[in-house]
Every structure is written in C-alpha cells, then in structure tokens.
Amino acid sequence: MFKVDYGNPLQVAAMWSNLVEPGDNAAGLLTGVLGQAKGLEWVLESADPKELPSELVADTEGRKLPWRQAIQRWLPRVAEANIEQQFEYLQRLGGRLMYPQHPDWPGQLNDLGEYAPLALWMRGNFELAQPREWVSLVGARASTNLGDQLAAELSFDLVNAGFGVVSGGAFGIDTAAHRGALTVASQVSSEALATIAFMAGGVGQLYPASQLDLFNRLLDVGLVVSEVPPSWRPARWRFLSRNRLIAAFSAATVVVEAGVRSGALATAHRALELGRPVGAVPGPVTSQMSFGCHQLIRECGVTLVTNAQQVGELFLGLGAGLTGGALASEGVQSELVFVSDDFNNPVHERVWLALPKYGEATFVSVAKVAGLSVSEVSAAVSALLVAGKVEVFGDKCRRIYS
Amino acid sequence: MFKVDYGNPLQVAAMWSNLVEPGDNAAGLLTGVLGQAKGLEWVLESADPKELPSELVADTEGRKLPWRQAIQRWLPRVAEANIEQQFEYLQRLGGRLMYPQHPDWPGQLNDLGEYAPLALWMRGNFELAQPREWVSLVGARASTNLGDQLAAELSFDLVNAGFGVVSGGAFGIDTAAHRGALTVASQVSSEALATIAFMAGGVGQLYPASQLDLFNRLLDVGLVVSEVPPSWRPARWRFLSRNRLIAAFSAATVVVEAGVRSGALATAHRALELGRPVGAVPGPVTSQMSFGCHQLIRECGVTLVTNAQQVGELFLGLGAGLTGGALASEGVQSELVFVSDDFNNPVHERVWLALPKYGEATFVSVAKVAGLSVSEVSAAVSALLVAGKVEVFGDKCRRIYS
Numbered sequence: 001m002f003k004v005d006y007g008n009p010l011q012v013a014a015m016w017s018n019l020v021e022p023g024d025n026a027a028g029l030l031t032g033v034l035g036q037a038k039g040l041e042w043v044l045e046s047a048d049p050k051e052l053p054s055e056l057v058a059d060t061e062g063r064k065l066p067w068r069q070a071i072q073r074w075l076p077r078v079a080e081a082n083i084e085q086q087f088e089y090l091q092r093l094g095g096r097l098m099y100p101q102h103p104d105w106p107g108q109l110n111d112l113g114e115y116a117p118l119a120l121w122m123r124g125n126f127e128l129a130q131p132r133e134w135v136s137l138v139g140a141r142a143s144t145n146l147g148d149q150l151a152a153e154l155s156f157d158l159v160n161a162g163f164g165v166v167s168g169g170a171f172g173i174d175t176a177a178h179r180g181a182l183t184v185a186s187q188v189s190s191e192a193l194a195t196i197a198f199m200a201g202g203v204g205q206l207y208p209a210s211q212l213d214l215f216n217r218l219l220d221v222g223l224v225v226s227e228v229p230p231s232w233r234p235a236r237w238r239f240l241s242r243n244r245l246i247a248a249f250s251a252a253t254v255v256v257e258a259g260v261r262s263g264a265l266a267t268a269h270r271a272l273e274l275g276r277p278v279g280a281v282p283g284p285v286t287s288q289m290s291f292g293c294h295q296l297i298r299e300c301g302v303t304l305v306t307n308a309q310q311v312g313e314l315f316l317g318l319g320a321g322l323t324g325g326a327l328a329s330e331g332v333q334s335e336l337v338f339v340s341d342d343f344n345n346p347v348h349e350r351v352w353l354a355l356p357k358y359g360e361a362t363f364v365s366v367a368k369v370a371g372l373s374v375s376e377v378s379a380a381v382s383a384l385l386v387a388g389k390v391e392v393f394g395d396k397c398r399r400i401y402s
Numbered sequence: 403m404f405k406v407d408y409g410n411p412l413q414v415a416a417m418w419s420n421l422v423e424p425g426d427n428a429a430g431l432l433t434g435v436l437g438q439a440k441g442l443e444w445v446l447e448s449a450d451p452k453e454l455p456s457e458l459v460a461d462t463e464g465r466k467l468p469w470r471q472a473i474q475r476w477l478p479r480v481a482e483a484n485i486e487q488q489f490e491y492l493q494r495l496g497g498r499l500m501y502p503q504h505p506d507w508p509g510q511l512n513d514l515g516e517y518a519p520l521a522l523w524m525r526g527n528f529e530l531a532q533p534r535e536w537v538s539l540v541g542a543r544a545s546t547n548l549g550d551q552l553a554a555e556l557s558f559d560l561v562n563a564g565f566g567v568v569s570g571g572a573f574g575i576d577t578a579a580h581r582g583a584l585t586v587a588s589q590v591s592s593e594a595l596a597t598i599a600f601m602a603g604g605v606g607q608l609y610p611a612s613q614l615d616l617f618n619r620l621l622d623v624g625l626v627v628s629e630v631p632p633s634w635r636p637a638r639w640r641f642l643s644r645n646r647l648i649a650a651f652s653a654a655t656v657v658v659e660a661g662v663r664s665g666a667l668a669t670a671h672r673a674l675e676l677g678r679p680v681g682a683v684p685g686p687v688t689s690q691m692s693f694g695c696h697q698l699i700r701e702c703g704v705t706l707v708t709n710a711q712q713v714g715e716l717f718l719g720l721g722a723g724l725t726g727g728a729l730a731s732e733g734v735q736s737e738l739v740f741v742s743d744d745f746n747n748p749v750h751e752r753v754w755l756a757l758p759k760y761g762e763a764t765f766v767s768v769a770k771v772a773g774l775s776v777s778e779v780s781a782a783v784s785a786l787l788v789a790g791k792v793e794v795f796g797d798k799c800r801r802i803y804s
Binding site for chain 1: 548552684685687692693696699700709712
C-alpha cells in the first residue's frame with residue numbers, strides 16, 4: 001500500500017483523486033474545512049465518523065452528511081491507489097498534476113464550492129489553464145451538419161477574437177468546437193489561445209479513441225484535463241460530473257445543438273446555477289437537435305445567440321475576473337440528475353453500470369468500481385433485483401439483459 | 403359634393419375614412435374628444451385652427467398638434483368623397499361598414515388610442531369580428547417553404563384549439579396562416595372560428611390580385627377588413643399603418659419568419675407597445691428569414707415559440723378580455739417608421755410614391771393622394787428635388803428614375 005507523505009501536495013491530491021468519484025461533496029466539504037492533507041490524514045489514520053474533527057463539526061453545523069457512508073466509499077479504494085504507477089504513467093504521457101493550493105490552479109473552479117475538483121490531471125499546453133475569457137461550446141454528439149458547421153465557425157471566430165474555447169472532446173458539437181479553435185492556431189496565429197477539453201476519463205484514456213487525430217492536435221497546442229487518475233475509464237456517470245467542470249471553468253457557456261435529454265443541457269444548468277451567462281443557438285423548429293436549445297431560451301432565461309459577436313456580448317457585465325456566484329449548497333442538485341429511461345434512480349444505474357458486462361462481481365468490488373459504500377451497493381442491488389435487472393448469488397451479483 | 407347627415411354614424415364614419423389616411427392621430431384625437439359627428443361638423447363647417455373647439459383645447463392641453471396642417475390635409479378630399487357610390491359599391495360587394503359607436507365594434511382596437519381606426523369596412527363572415535382569443539400570425543412575404551409549412555400548421559392547430567387567426571392576406575407567411583385556418587373550417591368543423599385578413603387597400607381592391615382563390619375562401623368563411631374606403635388602392639404606406647390594426651385586434655402576435663427589415667417586425671413592435679404578448683418562431687441561424695425573429699427574441703424580450711401549445715401559453719396571464727395597455731402617446735412612434743433605403747424620410751417617400759409613375763402631377767393632387775397638406779408636399783418635393791428624385795415645373799412635378 002502506498003504510504004502518503006502528507007507534506008507532499010501532489011501525493012495528497014493524487015490520493016484524493018483515487019479515493020473519490022468526481023463531485024463527491026463530502027470529500028469537498030472535508031478538504032474545504034480541514035485542507036486536503038489534514039482531511040486525508042483523518043480519513044486514512046482515524047476515520048471514525050462518531051469522532052469528526054472539531055473544525056468540521058463547527059463549520060458544518062446543521063449539515064447531516066452521511067460521513068459513515070462517505071468513509072465506507074473511500075477506504076476500500078486505498079489499497080488499490082497505485083499512486084507511484086500513476087505518477088510514472090503521467091510522466092510518460094508528459095502530463096502534469098495540479099492541486100488546489102498550487103498558484104496555477106484555475107481558481108474559477110472553486111466557485112463549485114464543495115463540488116470543486118480535488119485534483120486536475122493535464123496533458124498538453126499547461127499555460128492555457130488560466131482564468132481568462134473562456135467560453136464553453138457544448139452540444140449534442142448526434143449533431144447535424146449545420147450544427148457542426150456553426151460550432152466550428154463560432155469557435156474559430158471566438159478564438160480569433162481572443163477568447164478560448166472549452167468543450168468535452170466528444171463527437172459532434174464538441175469536436176467541431178475544438179477543431180474550429182485549432183484551425184486558428186494552425187492557420188492564423190500559432191500563439192492563439194486555442195482550446196481545452198475536459199475529459200470524463202483519465203488523460204491516458206482519451207475517449208472516444210477514434211478521435212485520435214483530434215486528441216493529437218489538442219495535446220499539441222491545446223490542453224486536455226481530467227479530475228480522475230490517468231488510467232481511469234470514462235464511466236457514464238463521470239460524463240455528467242465532468243460537465244460541471246466545463247461550466248465552472250468557463251466564463252460563459254453556449255449550447256450549439258442539444259436534444260431534450262442532452263448532457264449539454266446539464267452543463268448549461270450548472271452554468272446558470274453558478275451565475276455564469278449562458279447562450280443557446282436556435283435552429284429549425286423541426287430539428288430535434290435544437291429542441292434543447294429552444295427550451296433553454298424559452299424557459300430558463302438563456303440568451304439566444306447566432307454568432308461570435310453575440311457570444312462575446314455574454315461577457316458584458318462580467319468584470320475582468322469571473323464574477324459568477326458560488327454554488328449555493330441548497331440549490332445544487334445531485335451531480336447525477338440525468339437518469340436514462342431504464343432506471344429511475346441514479347445510484348441504481350451507477351451500480352448496474354459498475355457490474356461487469358458478463359460474469360459476476362462481489363458487492364465489495366462493485367462498491368469500489370462505483371465509488372459507493374457496500375451498503376449503498378447492497379440497497380441498490382435489492383432494487384435492481386426486484387426490477388429484474390440483476391441476479392444475486394450470496395455476496396455476488398450479475399447483470400440480467402432483458 | 404356629398405352632404406353629410408351628422409345624425410347618421412355610417413355617413414360620418416365613411417366621410418372620416420375618406421378624409422384621412424390611416425393612423426392620422428390628429429383625426430383620432432379630434433374625434434376622440436368631440437365624437438366623430440361633432441368633430442366632422444367642426445372640420446366641414448368651421449375648421450379654423452385658431453378657434454379650436456373648447457373641449458379640444460381643454461382635453462389636449464400641452465399638445466401642440468399641427469391643426470392647420472391637419473385641416474389642410476383633410477379638406478381637399480371633401481369634394482372627392484363619393485360616399486354614395488362607395489355605399490353602393492359596398493352593397494354590391496355584400497360588405498358592411500362598422501363605426502366605433504356600434505355595439506359590434508371590436509373594442510380592443512380602441513387600445514390604439516388616438517391611432518385607433520375611424521371606420522372598418524368588412525366583407526365576409528361579420529360575426530367573426532368580436533373580441534376573443536385572436537392570434538396574429540405574421541411574417542415575411544419571401545418566406546421559406548419551412549416557414550410556410552410551420553405557419554400553416556400553427557394556424558391549423560390554433561384554430562382547431564379554438565383560437566382565431568389574424569393576418570394580412572399577403573404572400574408567404576400570411577397566406578399560409580390563412581390557409582391553415584381555412585383548412586380547419588373546410589375539413590374539421592364548419593363552425594370553426596377561422597381567420598380574418600386586415601387589408602392595406604379597400605375591401606374592393608383585394609391585393610395581391612393573384613391571391614383570388616385565397617380571398618374567395620376568406621370571403622366565404624373568414625372576414626376581410628380595411629379601414630380605407632372599398633375602392634382605395636393599397637398604397638405602400640398603408641401597409642405599415644395597417645399593421646397596427648393586426649397588432650391591436652389580436653390578443654397575441656406571433657412572427658413566424660421575418661427578415662431584419664420585414665414589416666412583420668413593425669407589427670410585433672406595435673403589439674409590444676400595446677402590452678400584448680408577442681412570440682417569435684426560431685429558425686436556422688443561416689436563414690435570413692429568421693434573422694428578424696432571432697432579433698426579437700434576443701433584444702425585445704419576445705418569447706420563443708415552436709408550436710401551437712406554446713402560442714396558447716402566451717395568453718396565460720391575460721384576463722378573459724384583453725388587458726393590454728393603451729398606446730401611451732409619448733411612446734408611440736410615427737406610423738411611418740420603416741423607410742426604404744432610398745429615402746431617409748417617410749414623408750418624402752410617401753410623396754414620391756404618390757406621384758404618378760409616368761407623367762406629371764400638381765402639388766395639390768399629390769397632396770390629396772398622399773393625404774398630406776400642400777405645404778407638407780411642397781417641403782417634401784424640395785427635398786426630393788435636391789436629392790435628384792423629382793423634376794419640378796411650376797406647380798407640377800414628376801418622378802425621375804435614376
């Protein structure tokens with residue numbers, strides 16, 4: 001087992017990144033109050049939920065977080081936290097680990113409060129990750145040709161005008177947004193602040209793999225960032241929590257195309273919760289891929305934007321720095337708000353996704369993969385059993401495909 | 403010269419309709435204060451701008467309307483007001499004249515205040531012109547196929563749901579809107595409240611003439627309405643003032659497609675000034691015909707709507723009757739706000755349009771055609787002369803085509 005040097009912030013951040021799933025607000029609260037090092041020390045050395053550190057008790061008065069569950073989520077992962085191998089891997093990748101106390105930490109992410117990331121693993125042009133006029137351009141993977149074209153043009157024009165473009169490296173609108181930005185860097189000015197991709201999986205697991213060409217260009221002049229260790233896979237729930245980083249890192253968010261259940265809408269809602277300006281591009285009322293954009297404009301007070309100048313106007317009224325408010329704890333929904341139709345509970349879905357595709361797994365191993373406590377897994381498995389989605393054999397279970 | 407019986411409100415309204423151009427607020431103010439009969443009597447019998455009726459002086463304290471100009475606009479048209487022939491013509495057409503004191507007068511038009519119409523000439527199903535849930539669907543003449551399809555579908559769904567649809571009988575979106583409504587009447591329910599067309603020219607001069615098929619169906623189950631005498635031609639400036647009737651008659655206005663200089667935008671702005679809810683349908687950001695809609699949504703607080711249900715929701719918050727505010731006099735712009743690029747002054751354009759296409763005309767005749775005073779025409783002609791747009795010979799002038 002790796003022995004953490006609590007005086008080494010890189011090791012501390014790396015360990016936190018191994019113990020928790022993104023957006024675990026118990027970890028955010030604990031490290032926010034105690035600091036990452038002291039918080040980690042308490043988890044690894046004592047971790048008695050009946051004896052919470054006095055600072056934590058004082059600062060979180062009235063909050064009844066399930067500390068026991070939290071500790072049970074984190075501790076089983078300690079033994080598997082192969083920090084040394086991860087650092088070696090990161091070095092081979094030419095990457096860098098960033099921790100919150102570092103002077104280059106992008107402070108706008110702290111607007112997420114207890115949902116702020118605990119570490120950022122990066123590859124590419126590290127100097128990009130500074131607070132400045134970043135716009136996120138997000139949207140559907142199943143975008144239309146027109147949507148792709150618009151995203152690329154918007155991105156090109158924005159980068160040309162001195163903005164930076166953030167997206168998620170996915171197919172469709174994300175790809176078009178990154179490409180538009182990279183075109184400025186390759187054809188107009190090699191010094192152009194181009195583009196950052198926030199990834200759901202680790203920076204050694206760039207996904208989707210067929211986007212290799214895009215990722216190579218991103219690693220060359222852009223930046224790829226993730227809050228999970230380099231080797232971790234992009235599990236489905238990590239896409240949803242990743243969206244909050246895109247929203248918080250950017251000073252403004254624009255949805256180019258989105259169906260009514262698109263993850264891009266989650267990004268937009270995160271940005272709205274953070275007080276960041278949000279824009280959406282309209283489209284034909286007959287295009288499913290514009291339904292989400294129209295809904296944002298109609299119902300959420302999102303600004304209709306049709307070109308880069310109008311996107312730039314979203315920044316009017318923002319100060320030189322970022323002025324968005326922090327996420328009010330009571331206003332924040334779970335990071336797992338979008339549940340597919342097959343599951344009516346995000347934890348149930350996460351457990352099901354954490355099961356191997358074929359074959360069986362113990363509750364303990366499922367808990368580690370999902371980043372949940374064994375009792376949370378057990379409760380979820382019971383519900384999945386009733387729903388006919390899993391079979392259970394003693395302390396093991398397996399998926400049933402209907 | 404026709405001798406008006408001041409006790410006959412039909413004759414009085416018909417005469418007013420002959421003397422003034424639509425939206426002449428001096429006439430609106432005069433008849434609003436004195437009543438149509440007494441106002442007309444003053445104009446025809448005394449008309450000394452130095453001796454305004456005492457009621458008018460008291461009621462319009464502080465307003466310095468150019469009464470002398472107004473009277474000079476109106477009086478030259480008295481001799482040509484062939485009221486008897488117009489009534490005969492109306493009878494042949496099976497039409498009807500409506501005046502403001504009539505119990506069936508659509509009272510919502512009075513929200514226009516001093517810009518309210520002085521008479522309404524109608525053909526078709528007279529019972530339609532009642533205050534109820536009327537929606538105006540307006541938009542570009544040079545609409546896209548998609549826009550036409552949407553307008554027809556919206557209109558069909560709205561009429562099917564019990565709303566009535568108002569438009570302007572023009573090519574493009576207007577036609578599609580009327581057709582969608584008429585389809586409900588012909589295919590679903592013959593009792594469906596279908597559709598009203600407000601015309602810029604007289605109801606005997608239905609324009610464009612190539613829309614004969616549409617107009618025949620409108621006359622059969624819908625209604626055609628105009629504030630100018632039946633034989634008057636649809637001069638260009640009358641389209642702009644006609645738009646205010648569409649806005650005021652309807653409880654809500656929806657722009658389906660509109661370029662950035664479309665007259666439909668004027669209708670939307672009138673509706674906004676009246677406190678009526680306004681919606682606009684989004685479209686591809688690459689479609690010029692959606693630019694105006696996007697501008698309304700972005701800059702004017704207009705609601706994005708994509709289907710009939712959302713249009714219906716525009717009525718939420720409105721009472722059973724119409725609750726829009728009256729046009730505040732100081733907030734109202736001239737009815738002639740949209741000037742084509744060739745003219746920087748709407749009166750200059752109106753004078754130019756009132757000139758015969760070929761050949762010359764006296765200042766006096768131009769004044770009658772344009773509904774302006776001779777001194778207004780004279781000033782405009784001077785400016786047009788300097789601009790090289792007209793030639794002048796003594797008291798006559800003619801167009802120059804560059």
